[in-house]
Amino acid sequence: MSVNWSLPFEEKIIPSKYQSKVISPSIYKELHKIATENYKDFWASIASQLEWFKPWEKVLDDSNPPFYKWFVGGEINASYLAVDRHAKSWRKNKVAIIWEGEPAEGDKPKEVRYITYGELYREVNRVAYILKEVYGLKKGDAISLYLPMIPELPIFMLAAARLGIIFSVVFSGFSAQALADRINDAKAKLLVTADGGWRRGKIVPLKDIADKALENTSTVEKVLVVKRTNNNITMKEGRDEYLDNVYKQVPLNAYVEPERTKSEDPLFILYTSGTTGKPKGIVHDTGGYLTILRATMNWVFDIKDNDIMWTTADIGWITGHSYIVFGPLLEGATTVMYEGALDYPNPDRWASIIERYGVTILYTSPTAIRSFMKLGEDVYKSRDFSSVRLMHSVGEPINPEAFRWFFRLVGKESIPFGSTWWMTETGGIMISHLPGLYLIPLKPGTNGMPLPGIDVDVVSENSNPTKPEERGYLVIRKPWPGMPLTIWGDPDRYVKVYWSKFPGIFYPGDFAVKDSDGYFWILGRADEVIKVAGHRLGTYELESALIHHPAVAEAAVVGVPDPLKGEVPVAFVVLKVGQKANEELKKSLNEWVREQVGPIASLSSIYFVSKLPKTRSGKIMRRVVKAVITNQPVGDITTLEDEASVEEVKKAYEELK
Numbered sequence: 001m002s003v004n005w006s007l008p009f010e011e012k013i014i015p016s017k018y019q020s021k022v023i024s025p026s027i028y029k030e031l032h033k034i035a036t037e038n039y040k041d042f043w044a045s046i047a048s049q050l051e052w053f054k055p056w057e058k059v060l061d062d063s064n065p066p067f068y069k070w071f072v073g074g075e076i077n078a079s080y081l082a083v084d085r086h087a088k089s090w091r092k093n094k095v096a097i098i099w100e101g102e103p104a105e106g107d108k109p110k111e112v113r114y115i116t117y118g119e120l121y122r123e124v125n126r127v128a129y130i131l132k133e134v135y136g137l138k139k140g141d142a143i144s145l146y147l148p149m150i151p152e153l154p155i156f157m158l159a160a161a162r163l164g165i166i167f168s169v170v171f172s173g174f175s176a177q178a179l180a181d182r183i184n185d186a187k188a189k190l191l192v193t194a195d196g197g198w199r200r201g202k203i204v205p206l207k208d209i210a211d212k213a214l215e216n217t218s219t220v221e222k223v224l225v226v227k228r229t230n231n232n233i234t235m236k237e238g239r240d241e242y243l244d245n246v247y248k249q250v251p252l253n254a255y256v257e258p259e260r261t262k263s264e265d266p267l268f269i270l271y272t273s274g275t276t277g278k279p280k281g282i283v284h285d286t287g288g289y290l291t292i293l294r295a296t297m298n299w300v301f302d303i304k305d306n307d308i309m310w311t312t313a314d315i316g317w318i319t320g321h322s323y324i325v326f327g328p329l330l331e332g333a334t335t336v337m338y339e340g341a342l343d344y345p346n347p348d349r350w351a352s353i354i355e356r357y358g359v360t361i362l363y364t365s366p367t368a369i370r371s372f373m374k375l376g377e378d379v380y381k382s383r384d385f386s387s388v389r390l391m392h393s394v395g396e397p398i399n400p401e402a403f404r405w406f407f408r409l410v411g412k413e414s415i416p417f418g419s420t421w422w423m424t425e426t427g428g429i430m431i432s433h434l435p436g437l438y439l440i441p442l443k444p445g446t447n448g449m450p451l452p453g454i455d456v457d458v459v460s461e462n463s464n465p466t467k468p469e470e471r472g473y474l475v476i477r478k479p480w481p482g483m484p485l486t487i488w489g490d491p492d493r494y495v496k497v498y499w500s501k502f503p504g505i506f507y508p509g510d511f512a513v514k515d516s517d518g519y520f521w522i523l524g525r526a527d528e529v530i531k532v533a534g535h536r537l538g539t540y541e542l543e544s545a546l547i548h549h550p551a552v553a554e555a556a557v558v559g560v561p562d563p564l565k566g567e568v569p570v571a572f573v574v575l576k577v578g579q580k581a582n583e584e585l586k587k588s589l590n591e592w593v594r595e596q597v598g599p600i601a602s603l604s605s606i607y608f609v610s611k612l613p614k615t616r617s618g619k620i621m622r623r624v625v626k627a628v629i630t631n632q633p634v635g636d637i638t639t640l641e642d643e644a645s646v647e648e649v650k651k652a653y654e655e656l657k
């Protein structure tokens, strides 16, 4: 299938400030080929730039594919690399984290913290002491972190990493049920949460939500609570403890020896949505993950010691793990961490943050850019963006208009601006422009080319490479450092989801095209994942929430294009006999879903139908539903049980349009 929408395949932009780094796409392709053909040696040369307690014996153990292990025999510690090394060097008094809380008076934030590497070292050691000495946790145990964007979150991640304790961060916008599912799956022994978190001036009652979640979990023995909002909460005797109180048991200069974790020891689990079934616990290793971060921090972000890097994501997602916490700290850089909404209380809050701290490297998302764009340029007229020397976006395809607008407003059309493609599973960026290495010309909306050593392609259903500008599936052919170890507790599913559509090749689940210069353009998900404002949601989670509602018999959820959020979920619902389809029920269904999954799971519309398009074996054909409402050809419907169902969907949709 050829792409029938217009993408600026031919346009080429050379950012004036990086002219000296620019090379032609064909030369880059040659360099890429050399690195990728020799990918094991190539990645070994990057990994050797890290400090290992013990060098590896084998670069890649590929004896049991797809369960690849990188740098086997090597010993390394993520917390030691991100904290100790810098705290023991001239960087001791360098700021590691600039934290800004959301509450503000006009343009003035009420709370700002500058945490130096020396201070971070002390804090991480103290928390590691708590985990080890107070709670008796050890290497291989799992803990869940359900925290707002406050410094304690990276501190707990680093403290856990120090001990080889596997941490699982649960985004603070998830509900009690979602939290309980993740705690149960990880078998977390400790939950760290806060009394509340600030979001748009309101308190999100995290502890109350956690209490509800804990009613349905059995592994959590202790709960540690960070005081953030001072709202009223209940503390369960014997289980819950304030962090402040526990700190009292910790010697001020506590030192906890970092574990000599093996390269292939799990560092963290991060849950993410897929095609079917419950969210999957993606497990990342230590040595490979740090290697991809080392590479991308240098090639993609061109990180230098005087940089101030701001990634506008939440640490609850992979972007925050890799490019707020571990990537910048691994490089001894200064990372900005902002607690709240980018446009609160003023629409230009984000711009004031850039100005206030002199952000030099900006990593943001298309949805954020489109929401800024909505207000026009005048709002930002008096803002000074001159500190920014490089920027990228992530999370969803960036439309050329949004690219052009931001490139002009913040980038003054003179600095690199790319759209980095990667995912929770890849650990780090895979396709990008590489201003820290060589820069190929920019094109509005493209992702650029794969990183050296990353063997990416676009293939058709029968796994042959597609022709230029022909749509196909994105695949990764060779193993890479940063790849998952497995799905937590479900290795078979790992094989089935990622390594079975094209045997022996990693299938990320995205549609893509490659243009005749060799640039990649990721077009969106090929499966039932919806990207709402860049957040990854599975239709399964939304549908299973809906069918648990007493009025609902069946439900199909699909993503439809949205000018601001990229995509939004809409639901087609079959009610149980005797239920009345009305506005009130719609409202209550929407509230129900938000409660079950979390506030990010807002259905943009709900349509009532009497039947859904299904195969004869009873599987809902979401593909057909989506085609009908996006005005695309419905394709092959020979397996459809009842063609009238397609008409029903069409009618319900048209009537409400």
Ligand code: WTA
Residues within 6 Å of the ligand: 272, 317, 318, 319, 393, 394, 395, 396, 397, 398, 419, 420, 421, 422, 423, 424, 425, 447, 508, 509, 510, 522, 523, 524, 525, 531, 534, 535, 536
């Ligand atoms: C999408 C986020 C187009 C893609 C880091 C992928 C993108 C999913 C881009 C992973 C981009 C991410 N251009 N699409 N620059 N970046 N995606 O796991 O569909 O939350 O499969 O990781 O986001 O989402 P995840």
